Amino acid sequence: GDSVTQMEGPVTLSEEAFLTINCTYTATGYPSLFWYVQYPGEGLQLLLKATKADDKGSNKGFEATYRKETTSFHLEKGSVQVSDSAVYFCALMPRRAQKLVFGQGTRLTINP
């Protein structure tokens, strides 16, 4: 079945460090791919998405590229801030399906 595997957390970085959170997926066909962010005690916010191979999603300095050949959608940011501390979820939606399939989440802490 469809599945998403994320880099295990927690991840702790210093402010202005480079961030990568790995995400790989297993799916039939060509799913849409998403990154959501969850701040403490809140719901999920869509961070970025990509709907086809080689698409790059970007938002608030975060980027992720849909790599069909490696079935990956790694999240990157060049210089993180304390306010980026949150839990990040990678997810996919199969074609012609309404269900989002989530990874287990990666907790990110940025120290000043």
Added chain:
Amino acid sequence: DGGITQSPKYLFRKEGQNVTLSCEQNLNHDAMYWYRQDPGQGLRLIYYSQIVNDFQKGDIAEGYSVSREKKESFPLTVTSAQKNPTAFYLCASSRDGATDTQYFGPGTRLTVL
């Protein structure tokens, strides 16, 4: 302001009681969803509805029930048959069932004592 509201934010119930979680949206979205989140895990789909008066089971529907009498509202009832009801419950909506982007509400944390 357009968005999804869930109430209450925190809910406590005694074991054996049914409890209903509210989800309302004013985005004019056709599709609505309920997810469950447990500590250190991703979200799992409980139920979803693509149109009024229609809904389908997700991956973990046992012990839950829903209704969709109005486009704006998709309440979730956690019944006494749900073995481990303590969790964070998230409601989401999307423009239609075929649209891939789902938008989430702030969640309700249910604790069963």
